Amino acid sequence: MKTKTILIPTDFSVKSLNIVKSALSINDDCELEILLVHGIYLPDSMTDLLLFSKKKLLQDLETAEFRASCQMIASKYESRLLELSLDIFSGYNQSAFENYLEANQIDEIYAPTDHAFKPRHKNSFDMMPFIHRSTTNLVKVKRMEVGENFRQERNELSGLFFSELSSL
Structure with missing residues (x-):
């Protein structure tokens, strides 16, 4: 089976994870x-840079709901999703991107x-200008509201875990 690496911009909302599901269904x-x-953008003071931790920043940006949704997607698609990881891009120009x-x-x-940039942090910036100018293949996906399908999947997953616990 062929392997692809896909970048998806995120604002750490559960809604943004619909693009992950779209990528999995398209591929x-x-x-x-x-x-x-x-x-x-990285801090510009020497002290802030010395104390900067990407791991801590990512933990601060994630909500419990976002983390749980990522885990649910990883579990559901574990046979085809080799890795679902988080990162930050902190470059200032197209060349860095x-x-x-x-x-x-x-x-x-x-x-x-239907992109509408929502900063998640005081130093957040919109990556879409870099993405649109990139030479890498861009797939535009219509983002849907998190609705009944998502709630049903979450309830099925919860039911799976709780039924397993109750039988012990």
Whole structure:
């Protein structure tokens, strides 16, 4: 089975994870490595840079609901989803973005058609201008509201875990 690495911009909302599900359904003949990326300018003071931790920043940006939704998707698609990881992009120009894509061996970028940037952090920035100018294949996906399907999947997953516990 063919393997693809896909970059998806994220604002750490559960709604943004619908693009992950779209990428998985579009690429049903591939194993995927998906990199969820958020644009953040690094601090510019020496002290802040010395104390900077990407791991801590990512933990602060994630909500419990977002983390649980990522785990649910990873569990549901474990046979085809090789990796679902989070990262930040902190470059200032198109060249830095292209280098980031090359370093992470990105094959495609999946982005929403109904993009409305919502900063998640005081230093967040919109990555879409970089994405639109990139030479990497861009797949535009219509983002849907989190609705009944998502709630049903979450309830099925919860039911699976709780029924397993009750039989012990």
